[in-house]
Amino acid sequence: MSNFRIFKQVPRLLFGENSINRLAELVPAKKDPKDYYVFIIDDVHKDSNIVSRLNLTNADFIEYFPASKKEPATYQVDEIKERIMKEKGNQKPISIIGIGGGSSMDVAKAISVVLCNEGSSSLYQGWDLVPNPGIHKIGIPTVAGSGAEASRTAVLMGKDRKFGINSDFSMFDAIILDRTLIKNVPTNQRFHSGMDCYIHCVESLQGTMINELARGYASKALDLCELVFLADGDDDMLMTASYLGGVSIVNSEVGVCHALSYGLSLELGYRHGYANCIAFDVLEEYYGPYVEKFRKMLKKHNIVLPKGVTKSLDSAALNRMVEMTLRMERPLTNALGENWKQILTPDKILQLYARM
Amino acid sequence: MSNFRIFKQVPRLLFGENSINRLAELVPAKKDPKDYYVFIIDDVHKDSNIVSRLNLTNADFIEYFPASKKEPATYQVDEIKERIMKEKGNQKPISIIGIGGGSSMDVAKAISVVLCNEGSSSLYQGWDLVPNPGIHKIGIPTVAGSGAEASRTAVLMGKDRKFGINSDFSMFDAIILDRTLIKNVPTNQRFHSGMDCYIHCVESLQGTMINELARGYASKALDLCELVFLADGDDDMLMTASYLGGVSIVNSEVGVCHALSYGLSLELGYRHGYANCIAFDVLEEYYGPYVEKFRKMLKKHNIVLPKGVTKSLDSAALNRMVEMTLRMERPLTNALGENWKQILTPDKILQLYARM
Numbered sequence: 001m002s003n004f005r006i007f008k009q010v011p012r013l014l015f016g017e018n019s020i021n022r023l024a025e026l027v028p029a030k031k032d033p034k035d036y037y038v039f040i041i042d043d044v045h046k047d048s049n050i051v052s053r054l055n056l057t058n059a060d061f062i063e064y065f066p067a068s069k070k071e072p073a074t075y076q077v078d079e080i081k082e083r084i085m086k087e088k089g090n091q092k093p094i095s096i097i098g099i100g101g102g103s104s105m106d107v108a109k110a111i112s113v114v115l116c117n118e119g120s121s122s123l124y125q126g127w128d129l130v131p132n133p134g135i136h137k138i139g140i141p142t143v144a145g146s147g148a149e150a151s152r153t154a155v156l157m158g159k160d161r162k163f164g165i166n167s168d169f170s171m172f173d174a175i176i177l178d179r180t181l182i183k184n185v186p187t188n189q190r191f192h193s194g195m196d197c198y199i200h201c202v203e204s205l206q207g208t209m210i211n212e213l214a215r216g217y218a219s220k221a222l223d224l225c226e227l228v229f230l231a232d233g234d235d236d237m238l239m240t241a242s243y244l245g246g247v248s249i250v251n252s253e254v255g256v257c258h259a260l261s262y263g264l265s266l267e268l269g270y271r272h273g274y275a276n277c278i279a280f281d282v283l284e285e286y287y288g289p290y291v292e293k294f295r296k297m298l299k300k301h302n303i304v305l306p307k308g309v310t311k312s313l314d315s316a317a318l319n320r321m322v323e324m325t326l327r328m329e330r331p332l333t334n335a336l337g338e339n340w341k342q343i344l345t346p347d348k349i350l351q352l353y354a355r356m
Numbered sequence: 357m358s359n360f361r362i363f364k365q366v367p368r369l370l371f372g373e374n375s376i377n378r379l380a381e382l383v384p385a386k387k388d389p390k391d392y393y394v395f396i397i398d399d400v401h402k403d404s405n406i407v408s409r410l411n412l413t414n415a416d417f418i419e420y421f422p423a424s425k426k427e428p429a430t431y432q433v434d435e436i437k438e439r440i441m442k443e444k445g446n447q448k449p450i451s452i453i454g455i456g457g458g459s460s461m462d463v464a465k466a467i468s469v470v471l472c473n474e475g476s477s478s479l480y481q482g483w484d485l486v487p488n489p490g491i492h493k494i495g496i497p498t499v500a501g502s503g504a505e506a507s508r509t510a511v512l513m514g515k516d517r518k519f520g521i522n523s524d525f526s527m528f529d530a531i532i533l534d535r536t537l538i539k540n541v542p543t544n545q546r547f548h549s550g551m552d553c554y555i556h557c558v559e560s561l562q563g564t565m566i567n568e569l570a571r572g573y574a575s576k577a578l579d580l581c582e583l584v585f586l587a588d589g590d591d592d593m594l595m596t597a598s599y600l601g602g603v604s605i606v607n608s609e610v611g612v613c614h615a616l617s618y619g620l621s622l623e624l625g626y627r628h629g630y631a632n633c634i635a636f637d638v639l640e641e642y643y644g645p646y647v648e649k650f651r652k653m654l655k656k657h658n659i660v661l662p663k664g665v666t667k668s669l670d671s672a673a674l675n676r677m678v679e680m681t682l683r684m685e686r687p688l689t690n691a692l693g694e695n696w697k698q699i700l701t702p703d704k705i706l707q708l709y710a711r712m
Contacts, residue, residue, distance in 0.1 A: 006381065007368070010367075011364065012362050013363035015360055212596045213371045213599065216576050216600055220572050236567070240568045
């Protein structure tokens with residue numbers, strides 16, 4: 001019998017130019033003077049015209065999240081929750097709106113969870129550990145590629161690991177896909193984030209834990225990525241690729257690249273998309289033709305990846321990275337089968353890291 | 357600003373072989389002895405092993421719907437509702453499960469609506485006319501192609517027109533896509549229903565009311581239809597095509613073929629997929645290369661469409677068909693632009709019907 005997980009989807013989407021102006025159609029209406037929304041906004045947008053289009057009121061709680069500094073962490077989520085509850089006298093918001101890339105959206109998801117569940121967000125890292133439904137939440141990507149808008153996952157850095165909250169209650173109730181929000185993303189960030197989509201589609205399609213429905217999403221997202229990064233595909237296509245790729249990955253699994261890139265983020269603090277690019281570039285052995293195509297994309301967009309990034313790390317750090325990778329059992333099973341430990345040994349992992 | 361409708365999606369899906377056995381994971385649990393489910397099941401399955409897998413209890417209300425006879429009608433929906441309420445002493449079910457093709461699923465959707473809204477189902481034919489949320493409902497296609505599993509629409513024959521209930525409350529809460537359920541569909545029905553998907557994807561992609569996201573769904577569904585009907589695509593692909601095509605059409609619009617096929621169904625009682633095939637075969641002028649490909653599919657599957665189907669109709673019947681077609685303003689605007697009335701005149705419609 002099929003043992004695929006229940007395929008979860010965001011039930012409501014708004015798509016198209018300036019659809020962010022229609023946020024009010026998706027958000028629950030304020031009925032009481034105490035009602036308020038929480039906005040988690042990537043701090044690069046602090047003085048942008050995105051914020052001016054949100055109809056913020058004094059009652060709303062605005063958090064500018066420093067997403068470009070490093071990967072979001074559980075302690076940050078916990079701290080923001082504390083501040084919200086303190087400022088609002090324990091009154092919960094009626095909706096949380098996450099605006100930014102994967103990090104800001106993931107923080108919004110995680111705050112939605114911890115506002116309705118006791119204790120630290122680190123308690124809920126794992127699969128289906130969240131007992132109570134979270135606050136209503138909306139995701140609005142301003143960088144495309146992570147697929148966080150489509151997924152159940154809120155990836156957070158803990159003390160010694162990078163790990164996702166994966167729950168039906170960490171999924172957005174609605175999302176807005178508005179291409180005008182991604183038009184000013186710097187070239188490098190646009191590329192790294194777009195490649196996050198490309199890479200997880202490759203891992204999904206090349207893995208064993210996929211079905212025809214998820215394949216439909218992943219292959220369409222992959223085609224669109226290629227149109228965007230190797231031909232003349234536009235921002236609507238990139239937005240669509242990010243969303244469809246995200247849906248696919250909710251319902252399949254990543255692979256070797258994500259397993260290695262988590263180690264890079266853990267010890268070097270690299271952002272997820274960037275770390276994925278660095279890792280993917282040494283994975284010809286597993287994803288040959290796609291790595292070739294990825295290098296064409298790098299060239300076309302004049303993106304130069306650093307080399308020797310793990311040289312400065314001591315053996316303790318490298319060991320933590322190997323351990324982080326070995327924890328990624330499901331992605332590695334997806335990529336390499338049940339015997340993955342015989343294929344991706346600690347030595348092999350170190351060799352791969354050494355080439356990055 | 358974007359004026360696309362809010363893109364609605366079924367929030368939970370189960371995909372894969374024998375996933376019907378996992379229905380209990382999707383249906384609300386019975387908590388009270390009075391709790392029951394309503395099953396609307398295409399009567400071709402009456403003695404099949406599909407029914408034996410449903411764990412039906414004596415408390416449940418089972419309706420075998422004669423879907424193969426003709427298009428479902430508002431009076432049938434109203435009559436089933438009356439019987440349910442009478443038999444159950446006005447206690448409503450906690451879920452309605454529609455099992456069959458588009459007709460049986462549409463009847464399930466419509467019953468969900470009328471159980472929570474006063475009066476006849478005919479009152480709700482139109483767009484967003486349903487005030488109260490319907491009963492929880494699940495769709496399980498046993499014929500692939502209509503996309504009814506993905507859509508907000510419950511198409512019903514009224515006294516003088518075929519028309520859909522289109523509401524957020526006529527959308528399934530969950531669906532099951534299990535290829536084992538479609539393996540015994542007769543060749544002709546499989547073809548006609550599959551072509552419903554192919555044709556509405558063509559209409560969607562060739563129309564003006566589409567965006568990149570809906571295009572992603574429609575083009576993937578179209579590719580899968582071609583793999584299934586012109587190459588060696590399998591039933592998982594057909595299930596996926598039907599679903600993705602349905603999602604696309606919720607978020608774009610059909611075209612000339614559907615506008616004409618509704619007339620055929622109204623006067624000749626033809627099932628939707630069959631009527632679409634007959635109409636599409638004369639639409640080279642609008643969908644040239646796709647009609648060519650459709651004819652290749654007909655040939656490959658040894659499907660022979662009837663000719664001269666409108667010859668026996670009197671002018672009153674033909675006029676009703678023309679009127680039915682002219683009512684399809686949105687599809688015809690999608691296909692032919694704002695000036696569609698100058699292109700698709702009553703004379704032109706009669707000429708097209710005469711060629712069928």
